[in-house]
Amino acid sequence: MSRSEIRQSAEPVTDWATDFDHARSEYNENAPEIWAQLRTECPIAHTDRYGGAWLPVRHADVSQIAYDTEHFTSEDVVVKWVRPESSRPIGGAPPITSDPPFHREARRLILPAFSPEKVAALEPEIRQFCRQLIENIGNVDVVDAADQYAKHIPAAVIAQMLDLPVEDGDKFRDFVHTALESISEDQEVRQLGFQKLDEYLDLRITERSQNLGEDLLSFLLQAKIYDRQLSPEHVRGTVALLLIAGIDTTWSAIGASLLHLATHPKDLARLVAEPELIPTAIEEFLRAYAPVTMARVVAKDVEIGGCPMKQGDWVLLPFPAANRDPQVFENADEVIIDREVNRHAAFGLGIHRCIGSNLARLVMRVAIEEFIAKFPEFAVADSTQVTWSVGQVRGPRRLPVRVIRRA
Amino acid sequence: MLLRINQEKCQGHNRCHAIAPELVNIDDYGNAHEREDGVVPPGLEVKARLAAANCPEFAIDITE
Numbered sequence: 001m002s003r004s005e006i007r008q009s010a011e012p013v014t015d016w017a018t019d020f021d022h023a024r025s026e027y028n029e030n031a032p033e034i035w036a037q038l039r040t041e042c043p044i045a046h047t048d049r050y051g052g053a054w055l056p057v058r059h060a061d062v063s064q065i066a067y068d069t070e071h072f073t074s075e076d077v078v079v080k081w082v083r084p085e086s087s088r089p090i091g092g093a094p095p096i097t098s099d100p101p102f103h104r105e106a107r108r109l110i111l112p113a114f115s116p117e118k119v120a121a122l123e124p125e126i127r128q129f130c131r132q133l134i135e136n137i138g139n140v141d142v143v144d145a146a147d148q149y150a151k152h153i154p155a156a157v158i159a160q161m162l163d164l165p166v167e168d169g170d171k172f173r174d175f176v177h178t179a180l181e182s183i184s185e186d187q188e189v190r191q192l193g194f195q196k197l198d199e200y201l202d203l204r205i206t207e208r209s210q211n212l213g214e215d216l217l218s219f220l221l222q223a224k225i226y227d228r229q230l231s232p233e234h235v236r237g238t239v240a241l242l243l244i245a246g247i248d249t250t251w252s253a254i255g256a257s258l259l260h261l262a263t264h265p266k267d268l269a270r271l272v273a274e275p276e277l278i279p280t281a282i283e284e285f286l287r288a289y290a291p292v293t294m295a296r297v298v299a300k301d302v303e304i305g306g307c308p309m310k311q312g313d314w315v316l317l318p319f320p321a322a323n324r325d326p327q328v329f330e331n332a333d334e335v336i337i338d339r340e341v342n343r344h345a346a347f348g349l350g351i352h353r354c355i356g357s358n359l360a361r362l363v364m365r366v367a368i369e370e371f372i373a374k375f376p377e378f379a380v381a382d383s384t385q386v387t388w389s390v391g392q393v394r395g396p397r398r399l400p401v402r403v404i405r406r407a
Numbered sequence: 408m409l410l411r412i413n414q415e416k417c418q419g420h421n422r423c424h425a426i427a428p429e430l431v432n433i434d435d436y437g438n439a440h441e442r443e444d445g446v447v448p449p450g451l452e453v454k455a456r457l458a459a460a461n462c463p464e465f466a467i468d469i470t471e
Contacts, residue, residue: 116425345463351418
């Protein structure tokens with residue numbers, strides 16, 4: 001199934017406070033308005049869908065849950081109809097699905113590979129890849145900044161880190177679709193997708209184990225926790241995580257940033273004139289258009305914001321909603337590209353802070369720098385053609401922009 | 408002025424280091440540590456305040 005045919009939940013939402021559904025396309029299309037409405041009327045929404053799920057939207061509630069690893073487990077972080085299989089404390093994709101104390105060990109293994117210094121070394125290749133993409137787009141009037149540009153960049157970067165073929169990018173995006181976007185599809189379709197992912201990973205892991213290199217996959221094959229080599233399931237789960245977590249998230253963040261610039265010509269002109277402002281602007285794009293909503297499962301009954309959360313309930317953690325809470329951010333719904341005070345939670349809060357945050361920032365900066373250097377003026381070509389993703393990762397999937405001026 | 412990073416709260420977002428590399432080191436695991444025992448040299452007070460104000464985890468305290 002191609003991405004343009006993503007199936008959404010069949011039942012329309014009658015009331016976002018009592019019957020929300022994040023897999024309806026209108027959720028991501030109108031998320032800031034939905035959060036604003038919930039924030040004043042019912043700051044923790046509930047739905048009976050997915051077997052029961054909660055949606056807090058205030059920064060205070062989102063952070064309280066993110067910090068509470070006693071009442072909330074990470075064993076499954078994608079809300080869907082299938083109930084999580086109990087796999088605590090490791091989970092299917094460590095460390096994102098792991099709980100303390102194992103979580104810390106699994107996380108510390110891979111943190112050094114994503115330090116600012118380590119990822120900075122990737123900048124020349126990322127820049128070269130972006131330039132090549134732009135060159136391949138050619139001398140056309142209308143460019144799809146999401147589908148022809150943003151979507152290709154993160155897959156190439158992670159392929160390089162894992163030393164997998166860049167040509168497998170389409171495969172990676174299919175895996176992402178299976179894991180994150182296909183939550184409303186038939187279980188057989190999803191299982192087939194996961195089977196393909198497992199087959200792909202098993203093949204690559206077997207190949208690599210006979211021919212170790214300097215890449216992250218080779219590192220995992222030799223790594224130890226508690227003096228023991230990682231189980232094959234752990235290696236496969238972590239590689240799946242690395243492959244999946246960075247792709248549509250970063251693609252969404254680049255796309256949303258370019259959508260903002262395509263609709264705010266003054267901001268675009270300012271970044272073209274003052275490229276040194278781009279890192280500050282990126283923090284603001286991350287705040288206002290944060291792509292990632294995480295999830296938890298209630299491990300022990302607990303009351304949050306007056307709501308009785310029961311063991312086994314899903315809880316969405318919409319960091320993008322927290323980022324627009326006026327209790328924490330001045331003019332929260334306004335995008336201010338030189339905002340100086342901006343403690344946004346786009347990469348999460350607490351022990352599961354996105355491990356790839358330094359890499360994501362680098363990829364965003366280079367992708368935006370190269371795009372606006374080549375296209376210093378552009379605008380949305382036809383707003384009816386702009387489409388959004390469905391599910392817990394939010395970003396534009398079709399973004400046709402008209403090139404007004406090229407460098 | 409003193410800048411203090413609470414190691415229990417720091418999760419390695421790296422915002423303070425991006426804003427004030429003169430004041431903060433990052434270890435292999437991404438966690439931030441104050442340089443020079445946290446003493447903020449004259450002229451870097453604004454950066455120190457911004458580093459604290461941008462920490463998503465509220466992990467940085469400034470004392471005058």
